[in-house]
Amino acid sequence: MANSFKSGFVTLVGRPNAGKSTLINAVVGHKVAITSNTAQTTRHRFRAIVTREDMQMTMVDTPGLHKPHDALGEELNTSAIMAMEDVDVIAFLVDASKPIGRGDEWVAAQVRAVRHARKILVITKADLVDKDVIISQLEAARALGRWDDEVVLSSKSGFNVDGFEHAVSRWLPEGPKWFPDDMDTDQPFEVLVAEFIREKILRSFRDEVPHSIGVIADQIEYERRKDMYKIYAVVYVERDSQKGIIIGKGGSAIKQIGIEARQDLEQLLGCKVFLDLQVKVKKNWRRDLNQIRRFGYGEGI
């Protein structure tokens, strides 16, 4: 008898910076999620899909859970908590290199409250610490809930990423292929483009403007004759001072962001990219929920 096909949904949760987006990219095999050192990099829910011969696993990335400080923070939390409903598997990620703290405990409490899903404990960033640290971290994390499986891995080195895939697959129910074989993310193209640009800004200005920026890819055109994409994007900031920082002396900072984003986009798109970046001030956009939704962040999308 032929083996039956398995399919289902897994959500990755963990405190900000636990390594959710990096793990998704490692499983997919290329970049579909942006990452940075800045906590709360991920702002919107999206799905990444991996299809194998015998299974299809759809990963739901979520903004890291944390105590909210503003409307954006609340929206991100609601989004992350909602992502735990209606999934088959919850993967709870704990950073091996950071002592378990209140952030992890708070997320674990949300996970414990979900009754129906299978739960996998995932210790991430194993490349950063010694074996004995991993063992003690595993023991401490075990105490935070009841786990159906445990995985220790490193998304950076690739160590045991397949172990994660197998652990999830084990708990997926039999089901149909929900998405076509070649689909690896459900993010609209313009959102993916905007996110790649936002990543570069976050990486350049870790401390100065972490949560005050939003990026919209206004216009994307493909020029067949040149095999080139023309992308016009706007970076929104809250204050004039932030605009100055992002533009930099004589435009040097925005130029550098443009170069890095263009290289990434060329890799994503497999052809040449012309990128036009503008910086505009939109006061208090973070506090205005409609504005947040217009930027595509939170569960409103």
Ligand SMILES: Nc1nc2c(ncn2[C@@H]2O[C@H](COP(=O)(O)OP(=O)(O)OP(=O)(O)O)[C@@H](O)[C@H]2O)c(=O)[nH]1
């Ligand atoms: N050394 C090492 N670094 C890692 C690994 N996984 C993630 N990181 C780094 O940890 C930081 C955070 O990773 P992300 O994947 O963005 O974390 P996240 O949980 O998605 O973060 P939020 O979007 O803030 O919730 C980045 O700088 C990653 O490069 C790993 O396996 N090893």
